[in-house]
Amino acid sequence: MAPLLEVRDLWIRFGGSEAVRDVSLRVDEGEVLGLVGESGSGKSVTSLAILGLLGPAARVTGEIRWHGAPGAAAVDLLRQPPEAMRRLRGKEIAMIFQEPMTALNPVMTIGRQVAECAMAHAHGWSGREAKRRAIAALESVAIPEAASRYDDYPHQFSGGQRQRILIAMALINQPRLLIADEPTTALDVTVQAQILAQLAELQRERGLAMLFISHDLAVVGQVAERVAVMRAGQVLETGPAAELLTRPVHAYTRSLLAAVPTLRTDRNQPLARVEDTTGETALYSPQAE
Ligand SMILES: Nc1ncnc2c1ncn2[C@@H]1O[C@H](COP(=O)(O)OP(=O)(O)OP(=O)(O)O)[C@@H](O)[C@H]1O
Ligand SMILES: [Mg+2]
Known part of the structure; x- marks a missing residue:
C-alpha cells in the first residue's frame, strides 16, 4: 500500500x-x-x-x-x-476530538454546524445543496430522522448521537x-x-x-x-x-495487555500494574x- x-x-x-x-x-x-x-x-x-x-x-x-x-x-x-x-x-485531513459537547457549538443547530463544515471548504455548493449533503451525512452516521432533526440543538441529542454528529462533520468533506x-x-x-x-x-x-x-x-x-x-x-x-x-x-506492551480486564479476570484481585519500563531502550x- x-x-x-x-x-x-x-x-x-x-x-x-x-x-x-x-x-x-x-x-x-x-x-x-x-x-x-x-x-x-x-x-x-x-x-x-x-x-x-x-x-x-x-x-x-x-x-x-x-x-x-x-x-x-x-x-x-x-x-x-x-x-x-x-x-x-x-x-x-479531518479530526474528531474526544469531547462531543465541547466540540459542538451549543447555540447553533446541528444541521447548520454540519452544513457550515462543508461550506467552509468552498465546494461551490448552494445553501440548499449543503443542506441536502448535511442531511445525507447525518443519515450516514445513523442519526434517526435526520431531516426533521436538522434544526435541533446539541443538547437535544444523546452523548452517542453527538459523537456521531462530529463524525458526520469530519466526513462530509470526504477527507483522505x-x-x-x-x-x-x-x-x-x-x-x-x-x-x-x-x-x-x-x-x-x-x-x-x-x-x-x-x-x-x-x-x-x-x-x-x-x-x-x-x-x-x-x-x-x-x-x-x-x-x-x-x-x-x-x-x-505486555503489561498494557495484562492490564486489560477480561471476562475471566478475577474481580477480587487487583488489576495488573502497568510496569515501569523507564530506562529501557526503544x-x-x-x-x-
Ligand atoms: N501546551 C503545552 N505546554 C506544555 N506542555 C504540554 C502542552 N501540551 C501538552 N504538553 C505535555 O506534553 C505531554 C504529552 O501530552 P499529550 O496531550 O500528547 O498526552 P496524551 O498521550 O494525549 O495523553 P491523554 O491520554 O491523557 O490524552 C504531556 O506531558 C503534556 O503535559
Ligand atoms: Mg490526549
Missing part, C-alpha cells in the same frame, strides 16, 4: 521538556493505524503537530510527509504556510485521513461499541485512512490493522494489531517494520 502520511524523527519540545522524542509513524492509504499509550505519552500533541495546531510555545522538528494528491510529490506539513494548512484541515483522538472515551461501553462499529464500517466503505488514538489497547485492537505503542514521548513498538496483541515484543526502528 502507498504511504499517505509519514511522520519522521518528530520531536516536540515545550520549553525545556520533551513531549515527543524522535517519533516515526506511517499511515498507508486506506489503513487504520492505532496509536496507544498511557496518559501524557504524547499521542495528542503528535496529532496536533500533524494538523499544525500546536501553539507557538511548541518547538517542533522533524518531517511530516503528506502524500496529498495521488501521483503528486509529498509535501512536508511542518513547512507549509498557515493558509495551506487551513485548506488542508477538515478537507483532506481521519484522525480520531479518543473518540469514544467519554461514552459508555455499549455506545462506544456502536460508534466503533460505525467508524469501522465507514472506513471500509470509503477506503478512508485513519489514525485512531486511544489509551485503551482493547479498543484500538477492535479497529486498527497496525498499532504503534507510545510511552513517555517515544514509540516503543509498532506492528500488525493481531501480532502485537498476541505476541508483544516490548515489556511495556526498540522501534521504521526500517525494521
Whole structure:
C-alpha cells in the first residue's frame, strides 16, 4: 500500500521538556493505524503537530510527509504556510476530538454546524445543496430522522448521537485521513461499541485512512490493522494489531495487555500494574517494520 502520511524523527519540545522524542509513524492509504499509550505519552500533541495546531510555545522538528494528491510529490506539513494548512484541515485531513459537547457549538443547530463544515471548504455548493449533503451525512452516521432533526440543538441529542454528529462533520468533506483522538472515551461501553462499529464500517466503505488514538489497547485492537505503542514521548513498538496483541515484543506492551480486564479476570484481585519500563531502550526502528 502507498504511504499517505509519514511522520519522521518528530520531536516536540515545550520549553525545556520533551513531549515527543524522535517519533516515526506511517499511515498507508486506506489503513487504520492505532496509536496507544498511557496518559501524557504524547499521542495528542503528535496529532496536533500533524494538523499544525500546536501553539507557538511548541518547538517542533522533524518531517511530516503528506502524500496529498495521488501521483503528486509529498509535501512536508511542518513547512507549509498557515493558509495551506487551513485548506488542508477538515478537507483532506479531518479530526474528531474526544469531547462531543465541547466540540459542538451549543447555540447553533446541528444541521447548520454540519452544513457550515462543508461550506467552509468552498465546494461551490448552494445553501440548499449543503443542506441536502448535511442531511445525507447525518443519515450516514445513523442519526434517526435526520431531516426533521436538522434544526435541533446539541443538547437535544444523546452523548452517542453527538459523537456521531462530529463524525458526520469530519466526513462530509470526504477527507483522505481521519484522525480520531479518543473518540469514544467519554461514552459508555455499549455506545462506544456502536460508534466503533460505525467508524469501522465507514472506513471500509470509503477506503478512508485513519489514525485512531486511544489509551485503551482493547479498543484500538477492535479497529486498527497496525498499532504503534507510545510511552513517555517515544514509540516503543509498532506492528500488525493481531501480532502485537498476541505476541508483544516490548515489556511495556505486555503489561498494557495484562492490564486489560477480561471476562475471566478475577474481580477480587487487583488489576495488573502497568510496569515501569523507564530506562529501557526503544526498540522501534521504521526500517525494521
Ligand atoms: N501546551 C503545552 N505546554 C506544555 N506542555 C504540554 C502542552 N501540551 C501538552 N504538553 C505535555 O506534553 C505531554 C504529552 O501530552 P499529550 O496531550 O500528547 O498526552 P496524551 O498521550 O494525549 O495523553 P491523554 O491520554 O491523557 O490524552 C504531556 O506531558 C503534556 O503535559
Ligand atoms: Mg490526549
